[in-house]
Amino acid sequence: MAHYFAIYGKSPFWLAIFYNHFTPLMLLLGPLLLFYVRGTLNDTSRLNKWDILHFIPALIHLIGIIPYFFQPFEEKIKIASAIIENVDTIITINTNYFYTSTVGFITRPVLLLVYILYCMVLIWNRFTVSKEDQSIPQKQLFFSLRWLIVLIMSLFFIVVEFLIITYNSIFIKPSIGLINSYPLYILSGVAYCIMSFSLLLFPNILYGIPKRIITGGDTKKAKAQKAIPISEESTTNNEDPFYDLSENIKEYLEREKPFLNPDFSVSDIALALQVPQNHVLYCINDIMQTKFSTLKSNLRIAYAVELLSGDLKESFTIEGIAQQSGFNTRASFYNAFKDKTGMTPTEFIAIQKAKIT
Structure with missing residues (x-):
């Protein structure tokens, strides 16, 4: 947005708002992408104590721009106007206490690219070993892997394009690097919209790669309990590793009748059965062949x-x-x-x- 208003928007007010204020968030893109990809591959939303290290670059950058945050808005308007008048001055304007604008411009896309490459390695390693894991539904496994590949490759090409723009801006001049970046803004916007809209078209994305851990007691209970016809479309596919959990869900709904609560949600089932929500959603949508609302x-x-x-x-x-x-x-x-x-x-x-x- 800052690039857009500097080159095409020509609005000192909006450039003053977007310029530099939100840059720490870009340094969080890599860590959040890693947490999502890793959590999807490992079927967990937990972070470990060492994950806090991933936030250090964003924290350092945030501390470095605190003086800029407290500058009068009139001063920020002047900086924005100077950039709009001559975009080449953007290299000479230092708004971070710790390092120059050039270092900041390079660091953000390079760090994101490193995280993207590492996520590629994680996906590749998972793809080569998960095909034989019988505790994971194979159809959902390949669906989620394809989604992760599309996500990572889309981000990869966008970041590479931004690196090219950054390189041309620093080693030639910003007016050369940024002036031809409009197609990238359009491409990035379309890509982000498509990725977000995909969640509506393919809700299976939200299930991730569920891995069922079945204990002996759960298996015996699932086999012994009565099958409850939740809907006319319910499946009897007991080869799915989550079949026993789907039966537990049916038994819980029949016994406790939590749906009589107007605020009944998927999280109620997950908490009652002490399983992740994505496991519950997978059972309802893929095994019971219905939607939660239905x-x-x-x-x-x-x-x-x-x-x-x-x-x-x-x-x-x-x-x-x-x-x-x-x-x-x-x-x-x-x-x-x-x-x-x-x-x-x-x-x-x-x-x-x-x-x-």
Whole structure:
């Protein structure tokens, strides 16, 4: 954004806001990328005590620009105006107490490139050994690996382009390096939008690479318990390493009925069964072959049908039945009930009464 406003935006106000203030965040891109890739490959969100070392460059840079933070905004406007008037002056403007602008320009993309290369190594090593791991669903494994490869390669090409711009800006002059960077801004923006939008199109990305750790007690319990039909689309694929967990989820939902809580979420299941949320989501979406929202709605409607088929229909209003079943509003209950049963609760009650008479 700072580059854009310096070359194309021509706004001293916006350049003064974006110039230098957010540079510590760029030094966090590498560590956060590493934590994401490593956590996905190892199926964990935990950090170790040595991970704090990855934050040191960003912390040093943040401390170094504290004097700039406290400069009057009018002074920052003057700096921004000078850069817009002659972008070549950006090399001579030092806003960090510890090192020059040239060092800062080089350090940020170089460090990010180092992290990207290291993530490539992690992905390669994981790809060569995980194919024989029977505790990982193979379909999800290859899906996640492909996603990580696309993510890393996209970032790799973007950072390489930024390095070329940085090199030309430092060793030739900024007006040469930055003036032809507009296509890169467009490419980067499109790439980031596509990567973010991919999470909506392919929610399987969020499951990562789940690795099931099965204890002897869990296996016996899974085999002994009754299979509960959560939905019409539920699968009986017991070869999946997470099949036993999916059965545990079904048993928990049937026994505890947590879906009656209007605020019921995936985290409730994860906390109750003491498993990661991505494992729960994988079981619901891939093994049970349904969405969590659909599963929750179907369970609530099934409970409402049970209430409406019994004696409670005489002592509860429709709103009361909706609340008892976990719905927040009468309208949401009506819509979900009709989508599932093909009739409204009122019509259902009328049919039940007709059967009795």
